[in-house]
């Protein structure tokens with residue numbers, strides 16, 4: 226049976242190559258992680274489009290969406306007769322974007338934002354409410 230060749234020269238050239246190219250790791254969070262443009266990140270409903278149908282909540286596999294009343298003091302579109310909207314809990318969400326796909330009026334705004342770690346509860350309410358004008362403005 227022929228003897229295997231020693232792997233030493235191959236390892237040596239690999240070590241030299243890695244010295245020349247620098248580390249493969251990055252200094253996150255000081256350096257941002259490169260991500261695909263269409264990666265699924267934080268999303269929220271644009272309440273100027275949402276009709277409050279609740280379909281996104283029904284279809285969410287992670288039970289991450291709650292339908293809640295729109296607070297007083299905002300101009301709510303007439304089509305949203307029940308004046309409710311979906312709030313996405315970003316800690317429960319699995320970022321499948323099923324909610325985005327089923328929305329009949331394409332109300333979801335999608336982003337690639339993935340840096341969502343927080344000590345406080347994190348959800349889409351603030352972003353969604355910011356899509357509405359205040360009454361009297």
Ligand code: SF4
Nearest residue numbers: 285318319321322324
């Ligand atoms: S992306 Fe998926 S898991 Fe997250 S809220 Fe939408 S349907 Fe639910």
Ligand code: SF4
Nearest residue numbers: 275276278279281328
């Ligand atoms: S499916 Fe679309 S229109 Fe219906 S509640 Fe969800 S965001 Fe609003």
